[in-house]
Structures are given as C-alpha cells and as structure tokens.
Amino acid sequence: MLKYALLGFLNYQDASGYDLKQLMDVSTSNFWHAKQSQIYTTLKKLEKEGFVISHIEAQESRPNRRVYEITESGQIDLKKWLSQPLMTIESRKETLLLKLFFSAQLDPQVVLTELRLQRNLHQSQLKKYQTTTKDVIQQFASSLDMQEDARLWEATRRFGESYEEMYIRWLDETIEEISDA
Amino acid sequence: MLKYALLGFLNYQDASGYDLKQLMDVSTSNFWHAKQSQIYTTLKKLEKEGFVISHIEAQESRPNRRVYEITESGQIDLKKWLSQPLMTIESRKETLLLKLFFSAQLDPQVVLTELRLQRNLHQSQLKKYQTTTKDVIQQFASSLDMQEDARLWEATRRFGESYEEMYIRWLDETIEEISDA
DNA sequence: GTTTTATATATAATCTTTTATATATAAAGG
DNA sequence: CCTTTATATATAAAAGATTATATATAAAAC
Numbered sequence: 115m116l117k118y119a120l121l122g123f124l125n126y127q128d129a130s131g132y133d134l135k136q137l138m139d140v141s142t143s144n145f146w147h148a149k150q151s152q153i154y155t156t157l158k159k160l161e162k163e164g165f166v167i168s169h170i171e172a173q174e175s176r177p178n179r180r181v182y183e184i185t186e187s188g189q190i191d192l193k194k195w196l197s198q199p200l201m202t203i204e205s206r207k208e209t210l211l212l213k214l215f216f217s218a219q220l221d222p223q224v225v226l227t228e229l230r231l232q233r234n235l236h237q238s239q240l241k242k243y244q245t246t247t248k249d250v251i252q253q254f255a256s257s258l259d260m261q262e263d264a265r266l267w268e269a270t271r272r273f274g275e276s277y278e279e280m281y282i283r284w285l286d287e288t289i290e291e292i293s294d295a
Numbered sequence: 296m297l298k299y300a301l302l303g304f305l306n307y308q309d310a311s312g313y314d315l316k317q318l319m320d321v322s323t324s325n326f327w328h329a330k331q332s333q334i335y336t337t338l339k340k341l342e343k344e345g346f347v348i349s350h351i352e353a354q355e356s357r358p359n360r361r362v363y364e365i366t367e368s369g370q371i372d373l374k375k376w377l378s379q380p381l382m383t384i385e386s387r388k389e390t391l392l393l394k395l396f397f398s399a400q401l402d403p404q405v406v407l408t409e410l411r412l413q414r415n416l417h418q419s420q421l422k423k424y425q426t427t428t429k430d431v432i433q434q435f436a437s438s439l440d441m442q443e444d445a446r447l448w449e450a451t452r453r454f455g456e457s458y459e460e461m462y463i464r465w466l467d468e469t470i471e472e473i474s475d476a
Numbered sequence: 477g478t479t480t481t482a483t484a485t486a487t488a489a490t491c492t493t494t495t496a497t498a499t500a501t502a503a504a505g506g
Numbered sequence: 507c508c509t510t511t512a513t514a515t516a517t518a519a520a521a522g523a524t525t526a527t528a529t530a531t532a533a534a535a536c
Contacts, residue, residue, distance in 0.1 A: 115388070115390060115393065115522090116522080116523090118393065118394075118397070119393055122393070122396065122397035125397070130484075130485085131484080131485070131486095132483070132484055132485075141396075142392075142393065142396060143386060144386070144392070145386075145387060145388065145389040145392035145393060145396075146388060146389070146392070146393045146396075147386055147388075148523080149523070149524060149525085150485090150486095151486080151487080151523085151524075151525080151526090152522080152523060152524080154485065154486060154487085155486085155487085156522095158486090173483090173484090176482095176483055176484070176531075176532080177483065177484040177485070177529090177530065177531070178484075178485085179483090179484065179485090180484090180485070192397070193400075193401075195394075196394055196397060196398055196401055196405075197401065197405055199408060199409040199412050200390060200391055200394070200409065200412075200413065201412075202416065203413065203416045203417055203420055204388070204389060204390060204391075205324060205325070205326075205328055206326060206387050206458075207296070207326065207327060207328075207385070208326040208327070208385060208454075209296060209381060209385060210381060210385075211323075211325070211326035211327070211451045211454055212296065212299065212300055212303070212323065212326060212327045213299075213376075213377055213381070214447055214450060214451055215303065215322075215323055215326075215327075215447060215448060215451050216299070216303035216306070216373070216377060217377055217447060218441070218443055218444035218447055219374075220374075220377055220378065224377075224378055227380060228380040228381065231380050231381075231382075232381065232384065235383065235384045236384055239384055260399070262399055262476070263399035265472065265473075265476060266395055266396060266398060266399055267396060269395060269469045269472060269473075270392045270395055270396050272465065272468070272469075273389075273392055273465050276461050276464070276465050277387075277458075277461065279461075280457050280458065280460075280461040283457070284453065284454050284457050287453070288450045288453075291446065291450060292446075292447075292450075295443070295446065296492095297492085297493090311514075311515085312514080312515070312516095313513070313514050313515075329493085330493070330494060330495085331515090331516095332493090332494075332495080332496090332516080332517080332518095333492080333493060333494080335515065335516060335517085336516085336517085337492095339516090354513090354514090357501075357502080357512095357513055357514070358499090358500065358501070358513065358514040358515070359514075359515085360513090360514065360515090361514090361515070
C-alpha cells in the first residue's frame with residue numbers, strides 16, 4: 115500500500131525519497147507512515163516495474179538527489195486503485211488495549227499510571243492536529259493553490275482530531291472505572 | 296507482540312493453536328488479530344524459547360491436539376511486559392484515509408460511493424460490539440467466574456464501540472462536506 | 477571548537493505478517 | 507448422496523516493515 119502513498123504524492127509533483135519522507139511526516143503520518151529505508155526500497159521496486167522513472171539531480175554543497183517522476187502507467191494504476199472501493203473495514207492493532215485486556219492480575223496502580231501517561235501523549239497529539247497539522251494543510255493549499263484538494267486533506271486531519279478526542283474520553287472513563295474498583 | 300497475546304491467553308488456561316485462534320477471533324480481534332499460520336509458528340518459537348511447553352492430546356474421531364501451557368518463565372515475561380508502560384502512542388494505518396487524501400481529482404460520486412459503503416460496514420461492526428461481543432464477554436465472565444477481569448474486557452469492548460461511533464460520525468460529516476462541494 | 481541538526485542515498489539483516497498449500501475426519505445441511 | 511462446515515496442525519513462499527549500518531557535507535547551535 116506504501117506504493118500508492120508514494121504514487122499519490124508523485125502525482126502532485128516530482129520528489130526524491132528524502133522529500134517523500136518529509137512530506138509523509140507532515141501530512142499523512144496520522145494515518146500512513148513509513149521508514150526511510152522502506153521508502154527507498156519501494157521506489158526502486160516501483161521504477162523496476164515502470165510506475166516511476168528517476169534521474170540524478172546534482173547539487174552544489176549538498177549530496178546528489180535522485181528525483182522520481184510518476185509515469186503514465188503509474189498514474190493509471192493509482193487512479194484504478196483510488197476508484198476501486200474497499201470492501202472491508204480495517205482492524206487496528208492497539209498494544210495498549212492488548213495490555214489492558216490481560217492486566218486483571220496486575221496492581222491497579224500500575225495500570226492507572228500507564229493510562230494517565232497515555233492520556234498525556236494523546237493530549238499532545240490532539241493539540242498537534244489542531245495546530246501544526248492544520249497550519250501545514252493551509253500552507254500547502256495556498257502555496258500550491260489547491261483549495262479543493264485541501265478539503266479532503268482537512269477531512270483526514272479531522273479524523274485524527276476526532277480519534278484523539280474519542281481516545282481521551284475513553285481513557286478518562288476507563289481511569290475512573292478502574293479507580294472506583 | 297503476538298507473543299504476549301498468546302501468553303496472555305495461556306495465562307488463563309491451556310489451549311491449542313486452534314483454540315487460541317478461536318479465542319482471539321471472539322475477544323481481542325477488535326484490537327488484536329493474527330492469522331492461523333502465524334499463531335502456529337509463533338507457538339513453536341515460544342516453545343523453543345521456553346515460554347511455553349506443549350503435549351499431544353489424543354482425541355477420538357478428531358485430529359490430535361497439541362495443547363500449550365505457559366511456563367514460569369513465560370509468566371514472568373508476560374508480567375514484566377504488562378508492567379512496563381508504553382512510552383509512545385501508536386499510529387494507525389488507515390487505507391480509507393490514504394485513498395481519500397489523494398482523491399481530489401476523482402469524480403466525487405466515486406468517493407461518495409466508497410464512503411457510504413464504509414458507513415454500512417462500520418455500522419455493522421458497531422452493532423456487533425453492542426451485541427455479540429458484549430454477550431461473549433458476559434458469558435466468559437460468568438463461566439469462568441471472573442467478574443473483575445470482565446471489567447477490563449468491557450473497557451476494551453467500549454473502545455471498539457466508541458471508535459465505530461466516532462468513525463460513523465466522521466463519515467457522515469465527510470459525506471455531507473463532499474456532497475455540498 | 478565541537479557537537480548537533482539537516483541534507484541525501486543505499487543496503488543488509490531481521491522480524492512480522494499474509495497467502496497458499498497440504499492433509500485428515502466427522503457432522504450437518506441440502 | 508454430495509457438499510459444506512467444523513475440527514485440527516503444519517510448512518513454504520512471498521510480501522511488508524523495522525533496525526542497523528555506512529557514507530558525506532554544511533550549517534547552526536552551544
């Protein structure tokens with residue numbers, strides 16, 4: 115699936131592996147992320163399969179960049195993937211819930227400490243969506259003059275925001291429930 | 296991490312690979328799932344590492360079962376993992392959001408069809424948490440006489456319920472937003 | 477002046493997960 | 507009578523993802 119994340123970005127503009135990593139980190143990291151090594155190996159694979167092509171760009175006082183460009187074949191494949199509806203919902207992996215599920219024999223104070231720590235972390239994440247992420251989207255939209263595209267970017271940001279609000283509410287309820295026991 | 300899911304279940308009672316797959320499917324699948332093949336290979340690995348031991352149980356008119364039991368080493372390792380707080384929050388991978396993020400050039404009707412389909416699927420999942428999953432937890436709790444443990448199981452179920460409620464609200468808002476455009 | 481941060485790519489090794497395949501039997505449904 | 511479902515385990519192959527390591531330079535921070 116990382117394939118389509120990369121093609122999706124390259125469909126907007128040419129970019130190097132480094133650029134793509136930066137782009138993902140400030141935009142899709144909420145719902146899609148990848149390690150640097152995976153991005154570079156996937157780009158190589160996509161070039162071998164003909165979905166992208168690359169050329170070296172020399173720079174003064176900086177290492178050379180390998181800039182990737184989406185091919186027509188890549189654009190067709192991307193559009194096909196986007197048009198085909200997902201027939202299932204995804205099931206997440208949430209380590210915190212796995213731990214909680216098996217924590218009955220544990221000292222409740224240990225569990226509460228963990229839940230409170232998670233609350234802090236999710237609170238920070240929520241603030242990030244409401245400030246940094248929101249700003250990044252607005253900047254991208256105005257600099258590229260893509261107010262229409264920005265509506266969908268905003269929708270994905272709101273998902274992250276709603277998710278964190280829900281998570282914090284659930285943590286508060288669960289902390290109270292365990293405290294009362 | 297599947298390691299700890301398996302040890303967590305085996306800490307309640309001995310079970311075969313088949314049993315563990317069934318157990319996960321009706322209890323933790325909300326936030327933790329695994330394929331049959333992965334469960335069997337992980338159990339083999341855990342036995343080699345001394346966290347579990349197994350013996351063959353003969354059955355009449357059914358294939359033999361290999362029943363696993365947690366060792367003291369396994370119990371210690373599980374407890375250690377449970378006690379150690381997670382220092383980060385997890386970032387999900389949501390294919391629907393990835394598609395939406397790159398769908399600006401697509402016909403809005405195609406996007407709306409996908410979102411409405413997802414709404415149906417999430418509505419079904421929500422109902423499942425409110426009925427089947429809730430019942431399964433109550434049955435387990437009374438059959439094993441573990442009302443205390445059930446409070447935490449209930450907390451993880453409520454997470455699934457809240458998540459689906461949030462997801463449906465977000466889908467409704469996003470569908471409206473795209474319809475208006 | 478030395479360390480850290482940012483720019484930039486690449487590969488090896490490992491771990492995790494999924495898909496596919498093989499085998500075997502009995503009960504239940506049609 | 508035939509097909510499907512449920513019970514039960516196991517491994518091979520492939521795909522996907524993480525961790526670690528290597529190299530190189532310049533600007534900024536301390």
